[in-house]
Amino acid sequence: MLRAFAVLLLTLPAVASTQGGTGYQAPRHTSRNSPFFLVPDEATLRMRADAGMQIEQARDPAVELAEHRKLDRALRALLPQRAGTVDAYVISIALDSDPVFGREARVAGDVLGARYGARGRTIVLAGSDGNAASALPRGTPERLAMALARIAELIDRNEDVVVVYTTSHGTPFGIIYHDADNGYGAISPNRLREIFDRTGIRNRLLILSACYSGVFVPRLQSDTTAIVTAASSERSSFGCVADNDWTFFGDAMINHALRKPQPLRAAFTEAKALITSWEAQFPVRPSEPQVSIGAGAERWLAALDRRLPPAASQPVGRPAVETSRELMRR
Secondary structure, three states: OHHHHHHHHHHOOOOOOEOOOOOOEOOOOOOOOOOOOOOOOHHHHHHHHHOOOEEEOOOOHHHHHHHHHHHHHHHHOOOOOOOOOOOEEEEEEEOEOOHHHHHHHHHHHHHHHHHOOOOOOEEEEOOOOOOOOOOOOOOOHHHHHHHHHHHHHHOOOOOOEEEEEEEOOEEOOEEEEEEOOOEEEEEOHHHHHHHHHHHOOOOEEEEEEOOOHHHHHHHHOOOOEEEEEOOOOOOOOOOOOOOOOOOHHHHHHHOOHHHOOOOHHHHHHHHHHHHHHHHOOOOOOOOOOEEEEOHHHHHHHHHHHOOOOOOOOOOOOOOHHHHHHHHHHO
C-alpha cells in the first residue's frame, strides 16, 4: 500500500497550482474523463495515437486566434541555417498544462539553446509556468508537427540537427497531450516517426521526459538519431506533480548533466545515476532511463560538442527530490 501511495504522489498531477503568492491559478484538470480515452479497448487508443488524433473542446475563438498568432511569430523568428556549419534547432515542448511541465520546458529551451549554440533557432511551446498566463504558444501534437515542418524548411538536412525535448505524462502507447479540460490527445512512436519521415529530418536528438517513454526507442532509433528517455517502455518516471519545478528526469538530465561541457553519453550516465539515487529514497520501481546513439549521430554530436560552452551553468528551481520528500511527509 505504501508503494502504491508513493507512486501516486510522485506521478499524478495536482488539480490546482498557485505560485509565488500572485493569486494566479493555472489551468486545472477538473475532469479525469478525457474524451480521447473514452473508447472500449486499447487497440482503438493506439489507432488514435498513431493517427495523430487530437480533441479540442470549448475553445474561445478569440483565444485560439491569439494562439495562432503567437505560433506564427515564433516560427517566423527562427533564423536560417549557416552553410558549412552544423546548426542545431531546438524545440522544447510541454504537452500537459500542469505548471511543472511549463516550467521544465522553458528552462530546457534555455539550457539546450545555450549548449548547442541554438540562440535564435529555439522554439518553446508551453502553457503556464504557474505564475501567469503563458506568453508562449501552447504545446500540442499539431504544433509540434508544425514546428518540425517549419524547421525542415530552414535546415540543410544533410548537415544540421534538430533537438526535441518533450515533457508530459506518458502511457505504454505514447506521450499524452492534456490541456486542462480543453485539449486531449497522444503522440505515439509511429506518429512521431511518420512526422520525421514526412519532413525529411534525419539528424535528430530526442530527449523524452514521460512515463514509459522507452517505447519510442525501437521505432525512432536510427544511424543518425540519438534518443534519451526518462523511463523504459515498462516503467513510470517520477516527480511530475503540478507544483514541482522539475520532474526527476528533467532535473537530472537538463538541470544538471546537460549544463556541463560533457558529451551526451556522459551526461546520460550522470543523469541516470542521479535519478537512481533519488528513486532509492522512495518505495518506487526504478524508472530505468534509456539511451540510443547511432554511429552517424556520434559524428554530428562530436561537431556540436566542439562548440559546447566552456563552463557549466548553475541549476535553478527547487530540486524535484526535495519537493517529493515534502509530499511524502504530508
